[in-house]
Amino acid sequence: MTKDCFISWSGGKDSCLAMYKAIELGYKPKKLFTMFSIENQISSAHRLSEETLRAQADAIGISSYIGKAAFEEYENVFVDSITSFKAEGMNYGVFGDIDIDQHREWEENVCKKASLEAVLPLWQMNRKELVKEFIDLGFKAKIIVVNTTMLSTSFLGRDLSYPLMAEIEDYGADVCGENGEYHTIVYDGPIFYKPLNLKYRDEITPIEDRWAQLKIIL
Secondary structure (H helix, E strand, O other), rough: OOEEEEEEEEOHHHHHHHHHHHHHOEEEEEEEEEEEEEEEEEEOOOOOHHHHHHHHHHHHHHEEEEEEOOOHHHHHHHHHHHHHHHHHHOOEEEEEEEOOOHHHHHHHHHHHHHOOOOOOOOOOOHHHHHHHHHHHHHOOEEEEEEEEOOOHHOOOEEOOOOOHHHHHHHHOOOOOOOOOOOOEEEEEEOOOOOOOOOOOEEEEEOOOOOOOEEEHHH
């Protein structure tokens, strides 16, 4: 059985590092798969546009697939999408979850429905060591969304780095952002053929009283 796979792709650091490690393990990524909210036409947590994600995929040199669903249809659309990947010859789905059992169970379940196998290369890694490894490998990622109940908007637009990790810890937040403290977009690194050239709006956009976003301009 071939090791062709899709990557469950957010555009952020965890899915990117999962892809890198999957390649190290011999898997062959064929597609970046991102789910969108059909109501607002952006990806869920990272709030990225289709244009941004396709530009990111182009910088990596891989195709991008966008699945669109209302909340109540999310799982059905997800399964239908990855079933089509199976028909294209992919046998695995790669996910960037680290240690939340409920997430892993869901991913294994949807993959099983499509006769695929879920692969979680980051599973049970130490969260802080994961961020360090991401930085040490030469990946570049910028914070584009913060939960303002956990982090200040001053973190928006800043690159992940060792000093920034220390600042996040000083706030009492998880340095990996696994509790939703922040979300990133990766714009360069060892899986990229070319850097993703991004520009950002000057103003910060508040979202639902507790989130803030730095919007991207291509």
